[in-house]
Amino acid sequence: MANAIEVRGLVKRYDALAAVDGIDFDVPEGSVFAFLGPNGAGKTTTTEMLEGLRRRTSGDIRVLGLDPWTDGRELHRQIGVIPQEFHFFAKVTPKEAIAYYGRLFDKQPDPDALLDQVQLTDKADSRFDTLSGGQKQKLGLALSLVDEPRVCFLDEPTTGLDPHARRAIWNVVRDLRRDGRTVFLTTHYLEEAELLADQVAIINHGRIVAHGTPQEIIETYGGPERLRVQGSSELAEYVRQRLGIPVRFESGRLEIALREKGDALRILSAIDASGFPWTGFATERDTLEEVFVHLVGQMDEGVLKSAAPTVEGTP
Ligand SMILES: Nc1ncnc2c1ncn2[C@@H]1O[C@H](COP(=O)(O)OP(=O)(O)OP(=O)(O)O)[C@@H](O)[C@H]1O
Numbered sequence: 001m002a003n004a005i006e007v008r009g010l011v012k013r014y015d016a017l018a019a020v021d022g023i024d025f026d027v028p029e030g031s032v033f034a035f036l037g038p039n040g041a042g043k044t045t046t047t048e049m050l051e052g053l054r055r056r057t058s059g060d061i062r063v064l065g066l067d068p069w070t071d072g073r074e075l076h077r078q079i080g081v082i083p084q085e086f087h088f089f090a091k092v093t094p095k096e097a098i099a100y101y102g103r104l105f106d107k108q109p110d111p112d113a114l115l116d117q118v119q120l121t122d123k124a125d126s127r128f129d130t131l132s133g134g135q136k137q138k139l140g141l142a143l144s145l146v147d148e149p150r151v152c153f154l155d156e157p158t159t160g161l162d163p164h165a166r167r168a169i170w171n172v173v174r175d176l177r178r179d180g181r182t183v184f185l186t187t188h189y190l191e192e193a194e195l196l197a198d199q200v201a202i203i204n205h206g207r208i209v210a211h212g213t214p215q216e217i218i219e220t221y222g223g224p225e226r227l228r229v230q231g232s233s234e235l236a237e238y239v240r241q242r243l244g245i246p247v248r249f250e251s252g253r254l255e256i257a258l259r260e261k262g263d264a265l266r267i268l269s270a271i272d273a274s275g276f277p278w279t280g281f282a283t284e285r286d287t288l289e290e291v292f293v294h295l296v297g298q299m300d301e302g303v304l305k306s307a308a309p310t311v312e313g314t315p
């Protein structure tokens with residue numbers, strides 16, 4: 001499969017700050033790529049360089065084979081963009097806005113179908129300045145679809161939306177992917193990335209700290225799968241002694257890391273044979289969110305430590 005986006009050694013400096021500090025990634029055509037990272041990590045800066053709205057300091061970018069900065073005019077006909085904060089003329093209604101975009105791009109969009117797709121039908125004839133934040137975002141998404149873009153850049157399309165509306169946007173992303181379009185998405189909702197994305201990259205302080213499918217990232221950076229059992233501290237102590245393995249105990253719950261295939265059965269048999277009461281068991285893995293918090297937290301600790309002044313007399 002050809003790549004819709006190729007990025008090599010991309011750098012963006014704002015004076016002394018390297019907001020994007022040498023990143024590389026590819027996005028295959030027809031896939032969903034989620035770009036995750038804490039506030040100020042460099043997501044919007046990267047997204048806008050891909051869209052041709054910001055000039056890079058160095059490195060190489062190809063979107064549909066074009067350089068977004070020098071071939072912007074040709075590229076903009078093939079991409080759809082919704083910025084992190086979508087603004088439009090105050091007195092224009094969503095229906096009028098879609099018709100206006102249609103004329104702009106020389107397309108005949110069906111406003112009712114587009115508004116239905118993003119669940120904004122009830123506000124079709126309301127002025128833009130009367131829409132709520134989430135409704136404005138939805139209109140931004142509808143407008144980005146007018147041009148039937150091959151690549152859609154969605155910068156936090158679901159921030160501030162209620163759970164129901166977020167699901168509507170997820171469905172739009174799924175529809176786009178099903179139609180063979182490429183979606184480049186930034187989000188702070190990790191479960192959204194886990195549900196929608198083929199590939200995920202986590203960026204922190206301008207550098208990519210993890211990259212792969214959500215599953216690969218969880219397997220590489222997450223903790224081992226764990227067995228959880230409801231029981232007493234005596235039972236926890238019994239398992240520790242009997243099997244010689246670490247057992248975490250908290251609020252009536254034992255948590256034991258599973259390292260090998262047969263571990264769960266072995267541990268449950270020991271628990272069952274112990275004579276101590278126990279109920280319900282489950283196995284669980286880290287979610288992408290847990291891995292994210294751990295990875296970013298760990299990195300920031302390192303940054304803080306290395307930036308902390310050394311006190312005389314301490315090593
Ligand atoms: N025009 C600018 N001039 C100077 N610094 C900037 C400019 N735009 C962004 N920055 C800085 O670059 C860094 C990255 O910003 P960016 O907007 O890309 O972050 P982000 O990952 O999109 O964050 P958020 O999740 O808050 O949207 C931040 O430290 C920000 O303050």
Ligand SMILES: [Mg+2]
Pocket residue numbers: 043044045084155
């Ligand atoms: Mg941003």
